[in-house]
Amino acid sequence: MSRVPAALVVAAIVVAALAIASRTLDPHAIDLSARLAGPDARHLLGTDHLGRDLLARLSIGAGRTVIVLAIVLAACVSAGIAIGLAAAIATGATEMFLLRLMQTAAALPRLVIALAVTSFTGLGLLSAGLAIALTGWARYALVAHGLAREVMGREHWRAAVALGAHPFRAGIRHILPVIIRPMRAFAGADGARIVVTFSSLAFLGLGADTGNPDWGAMIWEYRLFLFDAPRLPLAPLVAIVGVALALQLLFEPPKDSRPAVQSSSPGHLER
Amino acid sequence: MSNSILRQWIARAGGPAILVIAILLALLLIRAMPGDPVDVRLAATGGADNQTRAELRQQLGLNDGPLQQLFRWITGLMRGDLGRSLASDRPIAREIAARLPWSIAIGGGGLAFGVAGGFILALLAAPRGGAARLTSRAAAILGQATPAFGLGLLMIWLFGVQLQWIRPFTGGLTERLALPLLVIALIVCGPISRVALAAFDDARAAPWFTAARAKGLSENATLFRHAGKHAFLASLAGLTPELAWVIGGSAVTEVVFSVPGLGGWVVESIGARDYVALQAYLALAICWVAASHAGVNLARKWLDPRPRPLQ
């Protein structure tokens, strides 16, 4: 880990600590006599146009972002590995079919599909997470499939199958441990995109809940204060970019490994 | 038995078949949305009695089952009729025709400028170290970490309000397109520059590069003349994931800049439960991804006639 991401992680921890500290303030408490107040000892980042504590609201958004990220990743990784592995092991027409399905799903516009889904399920944590995962899993499946194929070309796999192991059981024993690590790297890099997608969903705000200030929704709500009180829209924007950046840097491939250009490799399937 | 026949069929027809399945699934998903377009339609008029609502439902053909409505839409589609918008009552084809040029200009133009910008950035960075390389890397990382709406908002603030160089909302065509295009291009150019830069680095490490240099060519000229095509091919490959992203990315951008393109329209259509509009939009988006992928592949084949392993 180089110094830049380490610093970012430290910064993130500091912000999180501050946020937890500010949890004692009610993020919903209105104070019309202290509207747009600047930062002070009580309100570390000041208040918004209704006198609500900005940091307390940011901290709620932080928690929600992390949970959505976790849901998307959990759904994508598990579905991606299951379907990708199944395709590789099944071979033949089934593999071809699943492969086409993954490619189609990977090509669907993720944000628009998620927008349509959350507009009627509401922008809850689970619904937003699953809506993003609805198209997101395919990339993971393609990666898992590619990796599994690679393993299946190796000696120990052929030996295991030749010895009569059931392909699925052999898959779990021999392929899964090998692909877990690269999948984790891919998921980490994809995390930045997930954070940005979720913020876009909240920014457009279909089905959003005002009681739960997501960072994207806060930017929408505060964007006119770019003139009077720029900290209001800039704080959540910095938070989004900061988290996405930290995820990017933490999971960035080492300098010497260049992004692959082959059409089925993970590097090619960014976003 | 026919596993191999089936496999062949899927290989040949599977793409389009799954495309059709994807469209159908998307359409059914849209139909599952609760909410009544009649209410949305009548909302602007201050409310209406039950008789009025019933008549409007009849008029819009909403009394039939969802599958029936879908079938009617698909048969219409085959005749080239996209149906009429439930929200505005205008033919969808006309709605799309009015908005498509904006979206193509912003999405397509943004991609084109992004590829050009990324390629140039890589070309500038390739022979140097330090700042140029860092810029390319920073652009790539920031491009993935910055939401398009945030970038757009900052640009409106800077160029429209503070500097007043440009009228992003009411200006002429160039003025209105400049900032949205820039947003898309800036976000796209990062990943492209990284892919292209990697290709340039590849080339520099190759023996033929040293050979070319030995003939007395400068490093810049060698890079551009001999490695340019290789890097451009890599940029095209790097473009593929952006082809799907640009649909969502330009939609958010259109909303921020109040551009009357397809993206803003689809956000409104979702709110208005305008199934007919959404069906057409999704079909169009899926076709765009399929067609643009095919286009990029064709361009790569044309530029690089070397045979490639299948898939």
Place this chain on the structure above:
Amino acid sequence: MTPRLISRRALAVAALLMLAPVAQAAERLTIGLTFLTASLDPAEGSAGWALVSHGVGEKLFTVGREGRVVGQLAQSAQQMDDGSWRVTLRPSRSFSDGTPVTAQAVAEALQRTTERNVGARTTAGRLSFEPIDPLTLKIASERPTTIMPSVLSEWAYVVYKLVNNKPVFTGAWAISDFRPGERLELTPNTHFGGERQPITIRRFTDSQSMTLALRSGELDMAFNLPPESLGMLRAAPNLTIKTFAVAYQYLAWLNTRRGPLADVRVRQAIAAAIDRDGIATALGAGEPTVSAFSREYPFSLEAPAPKADATQAAKLLDDAGWVRGADGVRAKNGERLALTLWAYPQRADLVTMQPILRAQLQAIGIAIETRIAENANDLARRADFDILLWAQHTAPAADPAFFLNLFLASAGANNYAGWSSPAFDAVVDRLNRVADEKTRIDLARNAQTIAMSEAAAVFLLTPAWHVGLSQRLRDYEPWGSDYAIVRPDLSARR
């Protein structure tokens, strides 16, 4: 070509893009709105309403600045013994193509509208129009009505004439170009009289973009600015912000069908706890009210809006058996007093009000969950809410019967609160049959008092909206809500 040269050329192209000509037509006025007519045909949807608002269409009658129905293209109306009406047109009015407005032309257009547009049949059913002489029309209605001028001032009955299947109107401006969802170009109607500038109406998908456009000097008028923008806009040079009362009312529907709100005491407690002044402060404008109608109407309720009374609210809740628990939330028989509070994003003010009401109700021991409904009409109809914030023009045709019948009467199609009161229904029933204006005012007020006492709909605020004007338009006075944004007296300063 060297890379350096390429990059220089790219920079030149970029520079050209950035510095595109910023020339501006001297005369043309640009107006920003968040809505634009979907069509130019008044027989389609609510196009008639939008066309009048855009300064293009006129009706036979309209609602004047004082909130009364006045003749526009018509001079007078009279009811005959058989219940039908005679309407006399003003002489010497003409369409924007120069042809005169005749009874024949009016009858043809309005007959087409009433047949095709279901929205035109809301109050009196289908109308039939018959020209009697060049300036007189006979009008009959499917359901009898004592207020035909009011019906004819509804948004659907815009007067037009189809020329080559394109509608031609009578208003002060005529349409020169129309890009749906984007903009409407208007040229002065030379047959209207008086001098005016051409206008571009630009539509914005949201009011914040519109605000930014106004701030960057792109607009001469921006209509209905969000309250959050006022501080920034007032500080900007060359802009004038005007605030004017509108005939919309902001109210809260309390769902009487289910849960704690079925108990009238809980509803009354909520009504008592609401601090209307606080809402007005947060919105930057607006007049606290308990009436169903804006004060500009003669039939508005004259009672002053009460101050918030938390003690009274607490007492009502105690009486109803809801006792405060350790967490500050009231409970009864183990059930917490938790309610959902909905608003919809199309009216940004309501969303701003949500957190304030939430705080006010939490103070008296009610746990509130705030939600946003993309489609408020659908939510209201499904009655899947506890409290629903609502904005409604309650007297679009300057008559109280429309709102009271449709929204509060037991059988009303939009009785969102699910409230039923025989006393209220009886009063409204009489209102529907009486023609005398004085009696109608008394009945309307009587009905409002009954509704207020049971707190099914809690009226909160007669809002005031904010309009931003450039130097050229700084003398323009907005009135008439969003039903008359571009009026004939809209003109740039010399």
